[in-house]
Amino acid sequence: MDKTIKYINENKKRYLSELEEFLKIPSISTNPENADDVKRCASFVSDKMNEAGLENVKIYETKGHPVVYGDWLKAGDDKITILIYGHYDVQPVDPINLWTNPPFEPIIKNNKIYARGATDDKGQVYIHLKSIEAILKNESKLPVNVKFVIEGEEEIGSEHLTPFLEKYKDMLKCDYVVVSDTAMYGEGQPAITYGLRGLSYNEILLTGPNRDLHSGSFGGTVENPLNALCNIISKLKDEKGKILIPGFYDDVKPLSDKEREEFKKLPYDETVYKSDLEVDELFGEEGYINEERRTARPTLDVNGIWGGFQGEGAKTVLPSKAGAKVSMRLVPNQDPDKIDKLFTDFVTKLAPKSVKVEIKNLHNAKPAITPIDSPAMNCAVEALKKAYGKDVLFTREGGSIPIVNTFQEILNAPTVLIGFGLHTENAHSPDEHFDLTNYYTGIESITYFLEELGKIK
Amino acid sequence: MDKTIKYINENKKRYLSELEEFLKIPSISTNPENADDVKRCASFVSDKMNEAGLENVKIYETKGHPVVYGDWLKAGDDKITILIYGHYDVQPVDPINLWTNPPFEPIIKNNKIYARGATDDKGQVYIHLKSIEAILKNESKLPVNVKFVIEGEEEIGSEHLTPFLEKYKDMLKCDYVVVSDTAMYGEGQPAITYGLRGLSYNEILLTGPNRDLHSGSFGGTVENPLNALCNIISKLKDEKGKILIPGFYDDVKPLSDKEREEFKKLPYDETVYKSDLEVDELFGEEGYINEERRTARPTLDVNGIWGGFQGEGAKTVLPSKAGAKVSMRLVPNQDPDKIDKLFTDFVTKLAPKSVKVEIKNLHNAKPAITPIDSPAMNCAVEALKKAYGKDVLFTREGGSIPIVNTFQEILNAPTVLIGFGLHTENAHSPDEHFDLTNYYTGIESITYFLEELGKIK
Numbered sequence: 025m026d027k028t029i030k031y032i033n034e035n036k037k038r039y040l041s042e043l044e045e046f047l048k049i050p051s052i053s054t055n056p057e058n059a060d061d062v063k064r065c066a067s068f069v070s071d072k073m074n075e076a077g078l079e080n081v082k083i084y085e086t087k088g089h090p091v092v093y094g095d096w097l098k099a100g101d102d103k104i105t106i107l108i109y110g111h112y113d114v115q116p117v118d119p120i121n122l123w124t125n126p127p128f129e130p131i132i133k134n135n136k137i138y139a140r141g142a143t144d145d146k147g148q149v150y151i152h153l154k155s156i157e158a159i160l161k162n163e164s165k166l167p168v169n170v171k172f173v174i175e176g177e178e179e180i181g182s183e184h185l186t187p188f189l190e191k192y193k194d195m196l197k198c199d200y201v202v203v204s205d206t207a208m209y210g211e212g213q214p215a216i217t218y219g220l221r222g223l224s225y226n227e228i229l230l231t232g233p234n235r236d237l238h239s240g241s242f243g244g245t246v247e248n249p250l251n252a253l254c255n256i257i258s259k260l261k262d263e264k265g266k267i268l269i270p271g272f273y274d275d276v277k278p279l280s281d282k283e284r285e286e287f288k289k290l291p292y293d294e295t296v297y298k299s300d301l302e303v304d305e306l307f308g309e310e311g312y313i314n315e316e317r318r319t320a321r322p323t324l325d326v327n328g329i330w331g332g333f334q335g336e337g338a339k340t341v342l343p344s345k346a347g348a349k350v351s352m353r354l355v356p357n358q359d360p361d362k363i364d365k366l367f368t369d370f371v372t373k374l375a376p377k378s379v380k381v382e383i384k385n386l387h388n389a390k391p392a393i394t395p396i397d398s399p400a401m402n403c404a405v406e407a408l409k410k411a412y413g414k415d416v417l418f419t420r421e422g423g424s425i426p427i428v429n430t431f432q433e434i435l436n437a438p439t440v441l442i443g444f445g446l447h448t449e450n451a452h453s454p455d456e457h458f459d460l461t462n463y464y465t466g467i468e469s470i471t472y473f474l475e476e477l478g479k480i481k
Numbered sequence: 482m483d484k485t486i487k488y489i490n491e492n493k494k495r496y497l498s499e500l501e502e503f504l505k506i507p508s509i510s511t512n513p514e515n516a517d518d519v520k521r522c523a524s525f526v527s528d529k530m531n532e533a534g535l536e537n538v539k540i541y542e543t544k545g546h547p548v549v550y551g552d553w554l555k556a557g558d559d560k561i562t563i564l565i566y567g568h569y570d571v572q573p574v575d576p577i578n579l580w581t582n583p584p585f586e587p588i589i590k591n592n593k594i595y596a597r598g599a600t601d602d603k604g605q606v607y608i609h610l611k612s613i614e615a616i617l618k619n620e621s622k623l624p625v626n627v628k629f630v631i632e633g634e635e636e637i638g639s640e641h642l643t644p645f646l647e648k649y650k651d652m653l654k655c656d657y658v659v660v661s662d663t664a665m666y667g668e669g670q671p672a673i674t675y676g677l678r679g680l681s682y683n684e685i686l687l688t689g690p691n692r693d694l695h696s697g698s699f700g701g702t703v704e705n706p707l708n709a710l711c712n713i714i715s716k717l718k719d720e721k722g723k724i725l726i727p728g729f730y731d732d733v734k735p736l737s738d739k740e741r742e743e744f745k746k747l748p749y750d751e752t753v754y755k756s757d758l759e760v761d762e763l764f765g766e767e768g769y770i771n772e773e774r775r776t777a778r779p780t781l782d783v784n785g786i787w788g789g790f791q792g793e794g795a796k797t798v799l800p801s802k803a804g805a806k807v808s809m810r811l812v813p814n815q816d817p818d819k820i821d822k823l824f825t826d827f828v829t830k831l832a833p834k835s836v837k838v839e840i841k842n843l844h845n846a847k848p849a850i851t852p853i854d855s856p857a858m859n860c861a862v863e864a865l866k867k868a869y870g871k872d873v874l875f876t877r878e879g880g881s882i883p884i885v886n887t888f889q890e891i892l893n894a895p896t897v898l899i900g901f902g903l904h905t906e907n908a909h910s911p912d913e914h915f916d917l918t919n920y921y922t923g924i925e926s927i928t929y930f931l932e933e934l935g936k937i938k
Contacts, residue, residue, distance in 0.1 A: 054794035116796055119693070180794055207698070221697060225795040234759035236576070236910040239782045240678060240880025241664070243810050244722070244774040245754075247764035250783035250805075251718065258715035261708060263833075265701070297702075302691035305835040307704035317701040325696045326707035327798050328789035333806060337511035337637055338682040338844040339573055340808060340880075341784050341909055348707075349790060351797060353700050376720075378762040387795040423697025423797075452798055453693040 025475050028162040032154070032467050039154050039467065040137070040460065042072070046112075046146050047130040047139035053089055053113035053180045062176050065112045066090045069149075069174050076157035078172060084192075086184035089113060089176030093195075096156070097169045104480050105169035106400070107198040107437065109427065110149035110205060111178030114141035115452045122454035135460045136449075142458035144451035148204035148444055149174055151463065155470035167478025171198060175427075178205075181387040182427050189434045200400040201431040204470075206443030208462065209290070209417045214408035214469075216401065217441040219320065219420035220428060222354035222391035224363045225327070228253065228371060229382040230346045236332075239342040247378035249346035250331045256374045257348060260324055265309035265317075267324050267352070269370045272363065277356045279320055287315050290417065300448060319420035323353045349386070353422065360388035389426035392439075400440050403476035408442065411469035442473065482932050485619040489611070489924050496611050496924065497594070497917065499529070503569075503603050504587040504596035510546055510570035510637045519633050522569045523547045526606075526631050533614035535629060541649075543641035546570060546633030550652075553613070554626045561937050562626035563857070564655040564894065566884065567606035567662060568635030571598035572909045579911035592917045593906075599915035601908035605661035605901055606631055608923035616928060624935025628655060635662075638844040639884050646891045657857040658888045661927075663900030665919065666747070666874045671865035671926075673858065674898040676777065676877035677885060679811035679848035681820045682784070685710065685828055686839040687803045693789075696799040704835035706803035707788045713831045714805060717781055722766035722774075724781050724809070726827045729820065734813045736777055744772050747874070757905060776877035780810045806843070810879065817845035846883035849896075857897050860933035865899065868926035899930065 032039075051065035052058040066083050069092040073081040078094035092112070097105070117127040117140050125131050130139035137147070152172070159166055173196065175185050189196060209215040232249035233242070261267050279287075292315050298306060308317035317323075331346035333339035352363060368383045375381040395401065396418055405416045421441070428439045444466035450456040489496075508522035509515040523540050526549040530538040535551035549569070554562070574584040574597050582588050587596035594604070609629070616623055630653065632642050646653060666672040689706035690699070718724050736744075749772050755763060765774035774780075788803035790796035809820060825840045832838040852858065853875055862873045878898070885896045901923040907913040 054792070054796070056793075116790070116792060116794075118790070118792065122693070223697070223797070225797065232760065235907065235912075236579070237758075238880060238909040239780075239784060239808060240680070240810060240878070241904050241908065242758075242775065243782050243879060244778055244780035245763055245765045245771050246758060246760060247762075248782045250786050251714065251781075254711040254714035254783065254786075255720075257708065257711035263712075301694075301699075301703060303689065303703060303835060305704075305833070306702055307833065307835040308702045314702050318699065321701055323696075323701035324708075325700050325705045325799050326711065326789065327696060327796060328791050328800070329707050329711075329786055329803070330791040332783065332785035333573070333575070334785050334787040334804075335511070335573060335575065336513075337573075338806065338808070339511070339784060339909070340680070340682065342782050343785070346786070347791075349795065351696060351795070353697060376762070376764065378760060378764040380761075421697070422700060423695060447698050450692060451698065452695040452796070455692075 025471060028158045028471055029468060031162050032158050032471065036464055043137065043147060043150050044130045046150060047141055048128055050128045051113050051176065052116050053177050054116055062089045062113060066092050066176055069112050072153050073172060076153050077160035078156065084188060086188055088184040091176070091185065091188050092174045093172060095171040096166050099166055099169045103168045104199040104477060105171065105197070106477060107171040107173060107196060107201045108152050109201055109203050110152065110174050111145050111176065112149060112174050113176040113179050115179050119454060124455055136457040137460060138455060138457040140456050142456050143445040143449040144456065145178065145205045147458040147463055148466065151204060151444060151466035152470055154467045155474065158467065159471060159474065167474050171196060181389070185427055186430055189430060193434060196435055198435060198437050201435065201437050201439040203425060203439055203441050204443055205425055206421050206441045207445040207447050208443060209419055211446065212412060212414060213417060214412045214414060215417040215419045215443065216404055217421045217443060218394050218396045218418050220392040220425050221319065221422055222358060222360055223351060223387060223389040223424045224354060224360045224367065225349065225351040225387035226364065226367055227384045227386055228256070228348045228350060230375065231344060231380040232378065233344050236344050237342040239340045242342055246342065247376060248342055249379050250343060252376055252379050253331070253346040253348055256371055257326060257350065259374055265307060267322065269366050271366050275357045275359065276322060279316065286418070287313060290315050319422045320355055322355050322358060325351055327351050354391045356391045356393050358391060360390060364388065389424040390429040392428040394428065394439050394441065398438055399480050400477060403480070404440050404442050404473055406476050407469050407472035410472045411465050442469070482928055485615045485928055486925060488619050489615050489928065493921055500594065500604060500607050501587045503607060504598055505585055507585045508570050508633065509573050510634050511573055519546045519570060523549050523633055526569050529610050530629060533610050534617035535613065541645060543645055545641040548633070548642065548645050549631045550629060552628040553623050556623055556626045560625045561656040561934060562628065562654070563934060564628045564630060564653060564658045565609050566658055566660050567609065567631050568602050568633065569606060569631050570633040570636050572636050576911065581912055593914040594917060595912055595914040597913050599913050600902040600906040601913065602635065602662045604915040604920055605923065608661060608901060608920065609927055611924045612927035612931065615924065616931065624931050628653060638846070642884055643887055646887060650891060653892055655892060655894050658892065658894050658896040660882060660896055660898050661901055662882055663878050663898045664902040664904050665900055666876055668903065669869060669871065670874060671869045671871060672874040672876045672900065673861055674878045674900060675851050675853045675875050677849040677882050678776065678879055679815060679817055680808060680844060680846040680881045681811060681817045681824065682806065682808040682844035683821065683824055684841040684843055685713070685805045685807060687832065688801060688837040689835065690801050693801050694799040696797045699799055703799065704833055705799055706836050707800060709833055709836050710788070710803040710805055713828055714783060714807065716831055722764060724779065726823050728823050732814045732816065733779060736773065744770060747772050776879045777812060779812050779815060782808055784808050811848045813848045813850050815848060817847060821845065846881040847886040849885040851885065851896050851898065855895055856937050857934060860937065861897050861899050861930055863933050864926050864929035867929045868922050899926070
């Protein structure tokens with residue numbers, strides 16, 4: 025593979041300009057007004073698959089945003105088959121005013137590329153495409169059979185991916201699924217994620233009086249839905265971070281002593297963590313260390329809240345409606361559907377008779393644990409060690425990649441999570457960026473990884 | 482005055498079209514972008530003062546929005562002098578989507594005129610101008626000396642009115658101040674307001690992490706300012722409506738048995754009240770009846786709240802900032818400045834170390850009680866009885882008219898509050914409107930009122 029690695033180093037400039045093109049497309053899957061941009065982004069991905077030398081490249085329409093497929097299956101039956109998954113859709117950009125530069129006009133600063141989707145997940149998807157391109161160009165064959173599935177709905181729950189996987193089960197048959205949508209442990213410290221948290225994301229809508237009222241003329245006689253909403257939310261979690269929804273912890277699989285020892289070994293630095301976030305104090309569930317709280321324990325967070333007058337100045341209104349988005353991160357073996365029900369029942373019970381309450385579930389994802397000792401996992405460890413010259417850590421991730429379970433259930437294939445992002449790269453936030461060192465080293469890593477996978481008998 | 486009353490009845494059509502012009506001007510004092518409209522509205526008022534026959538009409542610039550002055554002082558020294566106060570500025574219009582018709586394109590439905598400012602306070606200001614016009618036109622003199630002060634900052638706290646009153650103390654000297662910015666007790670039931678609640682309006686801003694975070698990658702390790710904000714707000718008032726800020730009730734003057742008897746006499750109908758608001762249950766402070774809660778007891782309401790993702794769909798963000806506007810209605814003898822301090826100290830104490838808290842006071846108003854047995858008050862009772870053919874009720878108002886105290890302090894003049902609005906007319910809400918019967922009968926009432934005042938020796 026030396027020739028290929030040399031080629032990769034000679035083509036960095038082009039890899040960067042191509043990534044910039046990818047990042048210029050505002051493929052925000054949750055915004056109806058960006059639907060055409062999402063389509064355009066799918067075409068971009070399929071074009072790049074063809075340029076990389078993949079075959080059977082095709083954009084599969086779904087009831088939502090399209091899925092882009094491509095493969096290269098000439099490695100032979102004695103070689104394993106991997107399915108590389110990623111997503112070309114991105115998160116919304118608000119609060120837009122907090123971006124230093126426009127989110128869809130990528131710029132480079134201190135060897136980092138800034139744009140929405142840079143680290144989550146366009147940059148990491150592109151690593152795989154460029155590695156495949158480099159190998160086919162220089163070795164004219166891949167060490168293993170490869171299939172690509174790049175979807176456009178990951179940021180909104182991959183709703184239409186499951187029917188797609190079921191429909192094309194045979195076409196997508198594979199030994200392993202490979203996903204690069206997670207983070208390294210830190211700068212220069214490669215990591216493989218073996219655990220992911222699940223998610224239950226709900227919206228609470230309260231209605232008090234049938235119209236906005238003058239808080240002077242009516243204040244004191246009618247329930248204010250904003251006060252009621254705050255009261256409800258304040259009863260969901262106690263002051264020590266424990267979630268108070270009855271039955272919430274029933275199915276939580278306790279961390280083993282072995283796992284907790286591993287967590288203690290992680291080179292976590294509280295001072296660095298706090299100063300990065302500029303907080304005087306951290307807040308988390310009693311009895312667990314930060315890395316456990318972040319990745320291996322369930323949480324409850326208000327993701328958004330609204331109601332009444334938000335403008336400048338003083339408007340004395342007693343509002344009719346109040347709303348909040350509340351999500352819970354789940355861990356093995358919590359079931360999002362069961363948690364939904366517990367949440368809905370509890371919130372309904374907490375809501376006073378003086379308001380009407382409506383609860384919508386917006387997004388669910390199951391937590392996941394993947395085996396850390398599979399042959400493919402070992403290949404990943406070898407490849408990352410070779411590319412980064414450093415031992416690999418096994419970590420858990422606080423976020424969710426809903427489809428990891430789906431792949432297990434439908435394709436019966438375990439997932440290998442090789443991430444090249446960093447937790448400090450503002451995924452889902454203003455000024456999202458991606459470290460170019462990891463972009464280029466990532467392309468090398470995947471190249472070594474495919475080489476290693478080729479040795480599996 | 483028969484000639485004048487006849488004239489009023491013959492000119493209703495013109496009175497209506499002129500009011501429509503007044504209501505078309507979007508004089509929203511809190512919006513910087515409407516500053517020119519506010520100016521334009523001041524000119525409209527001064528033009529109408531001239532047309533009415535007032536003299537020395539002048540627009541007085543202030544550091545904020547201008548005050549419009551006009552007078553007629555030829556009644557003679559043996560006659561009393563009244564100062565008629567009102568405001569030409571209006572509340573913001575959001576939520577704009579809940580308006581049936583555009584707020585600044587007045588329309589008539591079922592003998593009501595719909596537009597922002599219709600009842601609060603343009604319609605009521607115009608009643609006085611048209612009465613003066615009618616009397617001067619038909620009697621060529623007024624029964625008393627009259628001064629007009631129509632300001633443009635009532636909805637934002639009348640910040641620059643006080644310096645204006647102090648500067649022109651001598652010019653504004655008067656025996657009584659007359660204000661029509663309150664409500665009747667109900668349809669066809671005239672009322673005179675003798676008590677007003679005060680206000681302390683504050684904004685709470687919390688900052689957690691220095692940027693919006695991915696709730697998956699960080700959730701569980703850092704305080705979420707939205708959760709923290711809900712916790713703080715939930716601790717400000719208990720489930721029985723009692724405010725929990727230490728010392729909050731210390732200066733509250735208890736209602737006398739006499740007052741409580743009067744409250745019991747008010748023809749309040751809970752069924753009607755609830756069905757108007759479409760609520761299954763009312764909510765208010767334990768131990769008080771609805772009308773006491775609405776007008777004679779202090780309250781705490783969240784007027785607005787914001788933070789995180791408010792758009793469609795599910796964005797898994799752990800936000801950096803959270804904000805809320807919280808106001809308290811005050812009663813005699815609570816002091817807004819003292820209440821501010823209690824509020825600020827308590828909220829600061831409640832805020833966890835894991836967030837930064839900032840509290841801004843946006844607006845204060847003192848509560849007020851006016852004497853119900855002054856000669857002018859008796860004139861008002863006679864005039865309303867004559868115009869409406871019904872006995873007048875003495876009521877308190879839940880809202881604030883900050884300047885009632887200011888007039889007492891600076892001009893040493895008591896205020897007579899003659900209101901022609903209705904509590905169901907959506908002041909401060911979408912579809913604000915004003916009953917045209919009260920508009921026309923109001924013009925008659927003020928005419929009779931001036932006639933009665935002319936009899937005062």
